[in-house]
Amino acid sequence: MIFIREKHLPFWLDKEEPLEFPTVKDKTKVDVAIVGGGIVGITTGLMLKKQGFKVGIIESKKIASDVTGSTTAKITISSNLVYDEILSDFGLETALKFRDANILAFDKISELINEYKIDCDYEKIPLYIYSTDKNNYKDIEKEYKALQKLDIDADLTDDFQMPFNEESFKENNTKNKDSANDIVINKAIRYNNQAIFHPKKYSNALVKLIPGEGSHVFENTKVIDIKEDEINRIITEKGDIFADSIIIATNSPIYDPDSSLSYMSPIKSYMLGVYVKEKIPDAMFVDINPFHTYRKTPTEKGDLLIIAGEHHHTGKSKNTSANFKKLIEYTKKKFNVNSIEYFWSNQDNKTIDMLPVIGETSQKGIYIATGFGSWGMVKATLAGMILRDLISNKKNIYTEAFSPKRFKKQQSIKKKCQSSFNTKDLNTEELKIIKEAILDLNPEEAKIIEFPKRNISIYKNSKSNVFVLQANCTHYGCRLSWNSAEKTWDCPQHGSLFNYKGNSIHGPAIKNLKSYKID
Numbered sequence: 001m002i003f004i005r006e007k008h009l010p011f012w013l014d015k016e017e018p019l020e021f022p023t024v025k026d027k028t029k030v031d032v033a034i035v036g037g038g039i040v041g042i043t044t045g046l047m048l049k050k051q052g053f054k055v056g057i058i059e060s061k062k063i064a065s066d067v068t069g070s071t072t073a074k075i076t077i078s079s080n081l082v083y084d085e086i087l088s089d090f091g092l093e094t095a096l097k098f099r100d101a102n103i104l105a106f107d108k109i110s111e112l113i114n115e116y117k118i119d120c121d122y123e124k125i126p127l128y129i130y131s132t133d134k135n136n137y138k139d140i141e142k143e144y145k146a147l148q149k150l151d152i153d154a155d156l157t158d159d160f161q162m163p164f165n166e167e168s169f170k171e172n173n174t175k176n177k178d179s180a181n182d183i184v185i186n187k188a189i190r191y192n193n194q195a196i197f198h199p200k201k202y203s204n205a206l207v208k209l210i211p212g213e214g215s216h217v218f219e220n221t222k223v224i225d226i227k228e229d230e231i232n233r234i235i236t237e238k239g240d241i242f243a244d245s246i247i248i249a250t251n252s253p254i255y256d257p258d259s260s261l262s263y264m265s266p267i268k269s270y271m272l273g274v275y276v277k278e279k280i281p282d283a284m285f286v287d288i289n290p291f292h293t294y295r296k297t298p299t300e301k302g303d304l305l306i307i308a309g310e311h312h313h314t315g316k317s318k319n320t321s322a323n324f325k326k327l328i329e330y331t332k333k334k335f336n337v338n339s340i341e342y343f344w345s346n347q348d349n350k351t352i353d354m355l356p357v358i359g360e361t362s363q364k365g366i367y368i369a370t371g372f373g374s375w376g377m378v379k380a381t382l383a384g385m386i387l388r389d390l391i392s393n394k395k396n397i398y399t400e401a402f403s404p405k406r407f408k409k410q411q412s413i414k415k416k417c418q419s420s421f422n423t424k425d426l427n428t429e430e431l432k433i434i435k436e437a438i439l440d441l442n443p444e445e446a447k448i449i450e451f452p453k454r455n456i457s458i459y460k461n462s463k464s465n466v467f468v469l470q471a472n473c474t475h476y477g478c479r480l481s482w483n484s485a486e487k488t489w490d491c492p493q494h495g496s497l498f499n500y501k502g503n504s505i506h507g508p509a510i511k512n513l514k515s516y517k518i519d
Helices: 039-050 083-090 092-115 134-149 166-176 199-207 320-334 376-391 428-440
Strands: 003-007 028-035 055-058 123-131 155-157 187-196 216-218 223-227 232-236 240-248 264-276 284-288 291-299 302-313 337-351 357-360 366-370 445-451 454-460 466-470 481-483 488-490 497-499 504-506
Touching (some): 028 232, 039 055, 039 240, 039 376, 083 092, 092 376, 123 134, 134 187, 134 284, 302 320, 428 445, 428 454, 445 481
Parallel strands (some): 123 284
Antiparallel strands (some): 232 240, 284 291, 291 302, 357 366, 454 466, 488 497, 497 504
8 A cells, every 4th residue: 555645845845944034134235145045045155255255145935945945956967968968069178167067066065064064964876877768878878978078987887776666677678678688778877976965954054154244144035126236236025135246046037137048948847755665776866768867865764765757848737737646657657655755846947058057147246047957956056156256256267158148149949928917907898707717617727818918817726715817927928827736827938936826936027916806
């Protein structure tokens, strides 16, 4: 029997020590204001404080509770088949910089853990990027050749212990049998000495070091506007902060003067935390097709297996609840599951050129870090190191390769939205149509009603309470999509998320959706 408890939250946030920080104190002045209290903001803030800067981190929710708290927390110099593409697209010089940057940031994490004696379940283990499908072997071999050219420590192997149960392994590999020897063949790239940790324990330990000596950490404080000037002004719901420099570390930047989001795609991923009968090997696994990842983490009950998969572009899945169901079925097929404890989702931005976006924007003194491509632990740490050097006026050899300004001559990958910012009160005809649609709506259903000059969304919860909102994102006016699993309205263009009440809960959108009363 499988016990399904299924807490709808990330494992990392369930029992970890809750930290308490104040909301913004009006007219606070710092050298550097950092918008976003995830691993980018925390790492950068600590590094800048060590350089003598007074910093202020501003987080709209709780510290490290959004993207950082929803990661799988793999610390690796690779996350998929990436180096061959970088080498082919940019040549040897940029590929070597990309390699060195990843290694530098990887080492920095362990350095910080050792320096501050952080207890965060940090463990060195190998990473296997593999496939059990012959059709993918050439891609794995191409990637390995690129790794050899770049002198990256990795092995090509067909001898490794799979993470899932033996029967499932045999079933999924029947078509890959070598007819001459009747043996199962698999291909994997093994990266030795990669790492895993507990991201909330790590983030909590670092953020405690920031307050004091003119530096601050603020949470439950939403930024609603940024005014550029000789001394920049960050306007929040709780008061204003003034800063010489601003770092936008909100995953999807809420301030983006170079339109970097036009060269990225927001990707949604789904995660489960499960207990299984199998003894999971001391390793991380990435199955490239269909893409799934596995890692374990210690708990009081034993090792919890964290599985991620069912990736898609944010806002472009017709049934997000079905994605969780698919992941559950996949997990039950691969493993002997004792219990399903947690389920959650996360999203990150993937750039068109596979490189992160880190650096100063065209607006002097304002910096962003984004586009980590679901490879956030290492890339976030790299962002901290680059931004520290830029603000300290120190040379950093990675600045040009990852600059937000590099896209200026490229064509946007985004189609222009049929924008609608019409938030006028509903007229008599619109009210009539909406009321009729509400009567036809079942509990826990949502839909968008199209009118000639705007779209209106309606959602009926399990108690038959109805929520009527504008159905276009407050960022660029793009039409939203209902996420049935999370009960959110998601923007398929730039990744903004709004809860069913219309509150903006993930950038780049700042403003809430207009809510309409239906008498």
